[in-house]
Amino acid sequence: MTTDPRDELVEHLGALRAFALSLCRNAATADDLVQEALIKAWTNIDKFEAGSNMRAWLFTILRNTYYSLHRKRKREVEDVDGAYADTLAQKPDHDGRLAMRDFGAAFDQLNDEQREALVLVGAGGFSYEEAAETCGVAVGTIKSRVNRGRARLAELMALDDPDDIELTDSVTVGIVSAQSVA
Amino acid sequence: MTRQTRKTEIDAEIDANLKRAFDNLANEPVPDRFTDLLNQLRTGGATDASQKEAQNDD
Numbered sequence: 323m324t325t326d327p328r329d330e331l332v333e334h335l336g337a338l339r340a341f342a343l344s345l346c347r348n349a350a351t352a353d354d355l356v357q358e359a360l361i362k363a364w365t366n367i368d369k370f371e372a373g374s375n376m377r378a379w380l381f382t383i384l385r386n387t388y389y390s391l392h393r394k395r396k397r398e399v400e401d402v403d404g405a406y407a408d409t410l411a412q413k414p415d416h417d418g419r420l421a422m423r424d425f426g427a428a429f430d431q432l433n434d435e436q437r438e439a440l441v442l443v444g445a446g447g448f449s450y451e452e453a454a455e456t457c458g459v460a461v462g463t464i465k466s467r468v469n470r471g472r473a474r475l476a477e478l479m480a481l482d483d484p485d486d487i488e489l490t491d492s493v494t495v496g497i498v499s500a501q502s503v504a
Numbered sequence: 505m506t507r508q509t510r511k512t513e514i515d516a517e518i519d520a521n522l523k524r525a526f527d528n529l530a531n532e533p534v535p536d537r538f539t540d541l542l543n544q545l546r547t548g549g550a551t552d553a554s555q556k557e558a559q560n561d562d
Contacts (some may be wrong), residue, residue, distance in 0.1 A: 328546075336540050340529035357541060363547045397551045425521045444519040445526035 334380050337446070341381055344441040345388050347430070355391070359384035362456050375452060381442070382456045428478035436471030437493060443468050 325409060342352035362383050362439075363370075370379055379476040429437065443464065452463040 335534045336530035445522035
């Protein structure tokens with residue numbers, strides 16, 4: 323059975339859009355990035371290794387596209403419309419979980435490298451190795467970015483206060499309910 | 505509770521929030537422009553990426 327890997331592209335559109343938005347944090351730019359990455363993926367499909375992780379391959383293309391544009395448009399890099407933070411804030415919690423609004427605001431304050439590492443590893447389910455390959459850095463660098471990003475988020479949301487017992491309980495509730503939804 | 509356990513819980517909660525946000529975004533309906541683009545590519549209408557990029561298709 324021969325399948326055309328190009329047929330699989332459509333399955334990754336949603337994840338590509340989410341990743342693009344987390345990188346550039348501007349909805350219009352994000353969709354332009356996705357479009358450009360799709361065209362590149364389509365025309366370079368012969369470089370995709372059959373059976374390998376297509377999502378990781380696509381994320382790498384999108385990321386390279388983003389950073390080459392970034393270099394071209396140095397003066398426009400602060401064009402952040404808070405779209406990712408808004409999405410983070412869209413679902414207010416009713417069961418005592420951390421307020422998503424606070425989380426989104428904190429996430430927006432991370433540097434690009436930490437945000438990217440957290441999105442790939444924390445949200446996208448990438449292994450440290452896959453994330454390292456996608457970002458073109460060493461595995462240890464990704465681990466360090468993830469750890470620093472998490473620590474910074476915890477600090478920004480004041481989660482690192484050891485006396486906050488009530489929050490600890492709500493965190494546990496949050497984890498349990500998040501798993502049951504997934 | 506030990507400091508390490510606490511850190512693990514915080515990390516898990518942070519990842520759960522990240523994942524929830526990412527999945528919410530990823531599960532949003534995909535705009536037609538992307539499915540249109542894929543159809544266009546399939547019919548050979550936009551195989552030259554560099555030329556295609558130069559145009560604004562909106």
